[in-house]
Amino acid sequence: MEGRFGGIGVEFRLLDDTIFVTSVVKGGPSERVGLLAGDRIVTIEDSLFAGKGLSSDDVMKRLRGEKGTKVTIGVYRKGEAALLPFTIIRDDIPVYSVNARYKIGQDVGYIRIGDFGRNAHTEFLNAVASLRNQGCARLIIDLRGNTGGLMDPALNIANEFLPANRLILYTQGKAYKREDVYSNGKGSCQQYPVVVLVDEWSASSSEILTGALQDNDRAWIVGRRSFGKGLVQQEIPFRDGSAVRLTIARFYIPSGRCIQKPYVNGADESYQYDILNRYLSGELGSRDSIRFIDSLRYETRGGRTVYGGGGIVPDFFVPLDTSGYTSWYSQVVGNGLVSGFAYTYAVENKERLKAYDTANKLAAYLDDMDLVTPFLRYAAARNVRGRYEFISPSIPMVQRDIKSNIARMLLGEDAFWMLYQDGDPMLGKAVEVIVKASNVVEADEE
Incomplete structure (x- = not known):
């Protein structure tokens, strides 16, 4: 939540038991010494740092450290006969809350907020300014999967939209x-x-921002009922260094709704597995499966009916589509095979792919390439196989994942999200809503 940590400024994946650099932080210590995306870190302080059993935690413990300290690594780079040595001076590395911002169509700006870190409000304003300069006059804020963070940035972002x-x-x-x-x-x-x-994983600060805009009739909400986390906790430290967090209050949004989902004394398992229970009850697939309690009926500032009972219920429901999620897809994603193939492809074809310097150009080129057949061979070589009739429902998702991961390595996060969300039904619904309703639930003038 602090917005930075001490490190060398790279993102990495463990690929075939080595540290594969997927991106280098712009202006960071690794970029300053010439490290590139696609490099493989083989040694740290002249000791081999590769092989089975290597974990991401092991890597971070060795590469992170206090600002100003040094670390020496040996790097394998495609086309080089020997390992390349780099001595890197660690620095403060920013952790960004805004994952992506890009233009959709003629004048719609898209901003994805991954969490609410200390700098989330400033990053949001910078994203808005960038989109404004590109001619954007409407905004889509994506809080899916955002489990929260600090409260103040969410309040400050809500304030930007309200009289x-x-x-x-x-x-x-x-x-x-x-x-x-x-x-x-x-x-x-x-x-x-x-x-x-x-969606069902949007929680806490995400729900504060969403609820404030919905209850003030300032935004349409699209998606599925949010998580339902709205407790105020106070941390009480003890002399031995431990601490206890004591719940002292609840969050309420302007209509009077409480964000926090209910807890029935003794029903620990039901509370803990709430999202699974929503799936099993059909709620994630149909709005009609949401149980509205009349005693928890509220009104927005403009008189629209909304309901309490935990979480924020969207104005426009978009069901969860699980048709492409097969056991084979879970294996290839869970084992890192899709991203591993994509990154390997990007490195091996880097010179040829340089000509495609925008997400749209790269996507058009990759659409003409057969990426699935070589990927199936790649997965099979790593003991993940399946009969084609069981694999075929997942093929469109695999194609999307490969393209977007190639884009991430070559062009960055904005390009990744542009391609990953191409054809996304929830984003498509948001665009439909905001384009048709140019005066989207605007706050009334005082």
């Missing part, structure tokens, strides 16, 4: 006096129509 004196959030508990948070009217995004994407 003055709008309630954003309040907290209240049995022995905790109610505290209200209001908008100040100085937000820079008040003119933007906005859609927010959520």
Whole structure:
């Protein structure tokens, strides 16, 4: 949540028992000494650091460290006869909350917030400025999979969209006096129509932002019911260094709804496996399976009906599509074979792929290539096989995953998400909503 750590500034994957550099942080210590995406780190401090049993934790323990300290690595690079030595001085490495921002169509800007770290608000404003310069006049904020983080950045982002004196959030508990948070009217995004994407893993700060915009009739919400995490906890430290977190209050969004999903005393298992139970009950596949309790009925500022009971229920429901998820797909993804093949392909064809310097150009080129057949051979060589009739439902997803991972290595995160989400039904619905409703639930003028 601090937004940075001490390290050498690379992202990596363990590929065939070696450390494979998938990207190098721009302006970071590794880029400064000439490390490249596609390099394989073979030695650390002149000792072999490869082989079976190597874990990501092992790698991070050796490569991370205090700012200003040195680490020497030996790198295998395709086309070089010997290992290349690099001595890298560790530095503060930023951890970004905004994973992607790009333009969709003529004037829709897309921003994906992965978590709410300390710098999330600033990163969000920078993303908005970049999209504004590209001619974007509407925004889609993607909070899917965002399990939360710090509360203040979420409140600050909500404030950007609201006129003055709008309630954003309040907290209240049995022995905790109610505290209200209001908008100040100085937000820079008040003119933007906005859609927010959520799913069953959007939690805590994600729900605060989503609920504040929905209850103020400031955004349409698209997706599935969010997680339902809305407790205020106070950490009480002890002399031995341990601590206990005590729940002292709950979060409430402007309509009076409590974000926190209910807990029935003694029903620990039901509470713990809530998402699985939603799937088994059919809720993730059909809005009609959500049980609305009339006593938990509330109204937004503009009089729209919304419901409490845990989480944020979207205005437009998009079901979870599991048709392509086969056991074979779970194996090739879970074992890192899709990304491993993609990164290997990118390295072996790097010179040829340099000509395709945008996500759209690269996608058009890769669409004409047969990536599936060599991938099936790659997976089979690593003992993951399957009959074609069982594999075929997953082929479109594998093609998408390979293309997007190649794009990530060559062009970065924005390109990855552009290709990974090509054809995504939830994003497609968001675009449909925001384009058809140019005045998306705008806040009424005071």
